[in-house]
Amino acid sequence: MVSNTVGGMATSGVFNVTIQSTSAPVVLQPPTNVNVFLYTGGTIINERVTYSSFYPVTVQWLSNNIVLSGQTLSNLTLGFTSLQDFNLSVALSNQVGVTTSAVARISITYGPGTRDTNFVSTNTISGSVTTLAALPNGGVLAGGTFTAWGASNRNYLVEMATNGAVTPWLAHTNGLNGQVNKIQRLADGKILVGGNFNNLGTTLHYGGLLRLNADGSLDETFQAGSPNASRYIDHNVTTFAIRPSDGAIAVAGTFTNVAGQLQRALALLDSNGVFQTSFRPSLSNSVFQTYPFGLQTLAFQADGKLLVGGNFGMVGSVGRTNLARLNSDGSLDTAFNVVTIGSGVGVSSLVVQPDGAICLAGSFYAIAAPAAATIVTRNYFARVRADGTLDAVTLPPVNLGGVLARQPGGNLLYGGTGFQRLLTNDTVDPFWPGNGFGTPSGGAVVAMDFAPDGSLWIGGTFNSVGGNSQWRVARLSMDSPAPLVAPSLGQIIFSAGNFRFRLPTTAQRSYRVEFKNALTDPTWQTQQSFTGDGNDRDVTVTLPGNTPRAFFRIAAD
Known part of the structure; x- marks a missing residue:
């Protein structure tokens, strides 16, 4: 704008003035x-x-x-x-x-499912692995049909360190004299072993079930492992399951006598191996002992009922195809009737979810649940609700048979000649590496167990994992769940004989409040259990009975 003394004024057009930057980006x-x-x-x-x-x-x-x-x-x-x-x-x-x-x-x-290259197993193994038990030191126990593990003489049972080296555990004996079908490490560190054997080294104990101390010596306090005929199981033990509430042991196999009494195919022992005569399932039909099928898998529900799976058509005089549920006294739960249709081992593995749903794997290709309903295609995997009705979830075919394991946090793993992971939202994990177990030899995953650090041990007949040489046992990396956060003493409120506290939870993770009347008691008993939803949960704990004091802990799976 320009002006003069006369009072005239003129305005120019508008223009931009740019000030250039002199700085770096x-x-x-x-x-x-x-x-x-x-x-x-x-x-x-x-x-x-x-x-x-x-x-x-x-x-x-x-x-x-x-x-x-x-x-x-x-x-x-x-x-x-x-x-x-x-x-x-x-x-x-x-x-x-x-x-x-x-x-x-x-x-x-x-990533979850990738092979841990730090663990290397020998490629000179005389048989296959049928069962695994993770150890607190990072190692693993493997049982199966083998009689040698590399240069080490290990009959049917071997312990390996975190790098795959065979340890001296059990070296003081000649091992077992028959196949091991299942091993499980118990809460007190002892090892329960089931199979087709009757001695450990030169120690005669009879039957197909024994308990070992942590050092590998025979636990002679376990009644079912005694050489006394009035205590032991007289033949092969195929599988067993531990009841969480009291440590009782359900045992299945091809036996006909337990503790000197007639008891075919299925029995219940207390945590010390004492035969429980109150549990009398009606399994006299010989189909339950048809080798190598019969009863193959057991799982306890939270209410104490027992699920039994395998290859059979009757429970006593009542038709049940490959899957049945028994009441706490061994009688058939007639309200539960799920029919699997297929050949071979009809139901080979069972997992009960915290919400009561039942996951089953096997060689079936269809399910009728309940039995009167329309037959629905389900290839080798199915999930039914607690009442026996069929769930909609499916998995891509993995193999005939198979083994299931529930990951802490809720994901479900299904192993076989392939490998799948079902996420908690019921979708298949697209990143899970699901093959590479040595197809020329028909390799398969038949056993799984989670290590304390959350990694996964797998065992079976395979000779490679992901295209890399890995014989019979491998360790896979996993995504670990959120750590369990226990309440501090200042957060625990005592009122009217009860303890109350608030517990942060993870969605789909199962939690248990357990107690002992004395720390010397052999097992923890479950007082209550629940499934997390990702929110804080108010928990009330009551002293059991007239007990003046008790010890409590919180466990999460």
Whole structure:
């Protein structure tokens, strides 16, 4: 605008004035720290940087301050196959100067289902692995049909360290003299062993069930492992299950006598191995002893009822096809009738979810649940509700037979000649590596157990995992659940003889409040159980009976 003394004024047009920047690029959003899983085929990360600059900018990404060749865009896609953490940054330069972003830490762990290369098993094993038990020291017990493990003489039972080396455990004996079908580590550290044997080394004990001390010696206090004919089981034990409430043991096999009394195929022992005569299932039909089928899998429900699976057509005089549920006295639960249709081992594995739903695997191709309903296709896996009605969830076919395991946190694993993981939202995990178990030899996963650190032990007939040589036993990395957060003493309220506290929970994780009247008691008893929903839960604990004191703990699966 221009004016003079006469009072005239003129206004020009509007124009922009640009003040040029003299600074280097400014980082607005640097790359971020990430935790990523490494899978067998590698993995990919995506990072981004945003910035401002008056002048054109040259972008260069750096890994551990070393230039990443060809990575010159603001958006970075980087693939890698190495299990090694690294630092990621980006250098931005213009004609004024260079700015380097803050460092982002890229932390890498094995993805769920990938083989832990630190554990190497020998490739000279004389048989297969049928059962596993994880140990608190990071090692594992394996049982099966083998009589040698590499250069070590190990008859049917072997302990391996975290790197796969055979330990001296059981070296003081000649091992067992017959196949091991199932092993389980108990809460007190002892090992329960079932199979087709009758001695440990030179120690005659008879029957197909014994209990070992943590050092591998025979636990002579366990009644069913006694050489006394009035106590032992007279033949092969195929499988067993532990009742969580009191440690009682349901035992299935091809036996006809227990503790000198007629008891075919299925029996109940207390936690010390004493035969429980009050449990009398009607299983006299010989179909329950048809080798190698009969009863193959057992699972207790939270209410104490027992699920039995295998290859059979009758329970006493009542028709039941491959799956039945028994009451606490061994009588048939007539309200539960699920029919599996197929051949071979009809039901080979059972898992009971915290909500009472029952997952079953086997060689079936269809299910009728309840029996009067329409037959529905289900290839080798099905889930039924507690009342026996069929659930809608399905899995891609894995193999004839198979084994199930529920991961802490709720995911379900199904192993066979392939491998699947069913997530808690009932979808199949798309990242789970589901094959590579040595198909030329018909390799399969037939046993699973979770290690204390959350990793997964698998065993079977395989000779490779993910295309890499790995014989009979492998350890797979897993995604661990959130840690169990116990209430502090200041958060526990005592009122009217009850304790109350608030417990943070994880969705789909199962929790138990357990107690002992004395710490010397052999087992923890379950007072209550519930399934987490991701929120805090108010828990009330009551002293049992007239007990003046008790010891409590919180357990989570």
